[in-house]
Amino acid sequence: MNMKDTIIALSIVGFMSLISNVVGTKHAFVDAIPGMIVLVAIAIAGIGLGKVLPGKIPAVAYVVTLGCILTFPGVPTAEFINEAVKKVGFLQLCTPILAYAGIAIGKDLDIFVTEGWRIVVVACVVFAGTYLGSAVIAQAILKAIGQI
Numbered sequence: 001m002n003m004k005d006t007i008i009a010l011s012i013v014g015f016m017s018l019i020s021n022v023v024g025t026k027h028a029f030v031d032a033i034p035g036m037i038v039l040v041a042i043a044i045a046g047i048g049l050g051k052v053l054p055g056k057i058p059a060v061a062y063v064v065t066l067g068c069i070l071t072f073p074g075v076p077t078a079e080f081i082n083e084a085v086k087k088v089g090f091l092q093l094c095t096p097i098l099a100y101a102g103i104a105i106g107k108d109l110d111i112f113v114t115e116g117w118r119i120v121v122v123a124c125v126v127f128a129g130t131y132l133g134s135a136v137i138a139q140a141i142l143k144a145i146g147q148i
Contacts, residue, residue, distance in 0.1 A: 006047055013096045014040040020092035027087040035084035039093075042067050 001009075014036045021032045046063030053062070070077045142148045 003044075003048060003051070007044055010040050010043050013100075016096040016099075017088070017093050020095040021087075021089050024092045024095075025087075025089040027089075032087045035086070035088040038081050038084050039088065042070065 018029055018032055018036050021027060021036075022029045025032075043063050046066045047059045049062040049066070050057065050059030069075065071081050072078055139148075
């Protein structure tokens with residue numbers, strides 16, 4: 001995927017996320033635009049870095065690193081980015097991503113079916129293990145800090 005396609009795809013996902021944000025949060029469409037523009041810009045910059053810098057480091061590592069650097073307390077951009085992004089709901093960002101994942105799985109349904117019933121069992125065990133592991137960690141941390 002070239003950068004032009006990446007920018008178009010991220011813009012579409014950003015717009016869909018803005019619509020989800022209006023439905024799922026108390027923030028108005030216009031209020032969330034600056035935060036979404038910042039998130040999309042960080043994603044584009046991180047993907048661009050992943051394409052031009054040497055090494056086989058995934059672009060997501062650059063996106064996360066760039067986001068952390070830009071929002072680190074004391075960095076001039078931190079206050080603006082944090083204020084802008086507060087108006088964008090995390091779950092609303094997941095909506096278009098999960099829709100894309102569903103479409104991708106549906107497109108490859110023939111391959112999924114040929115894997116047989118074992119892949120369903122493995123998926124269920126992974127989901128259950130992830131959920132239980134997260135619950136145990138959350139319980140321990142909340143108990144340690146006195147929240148429960």
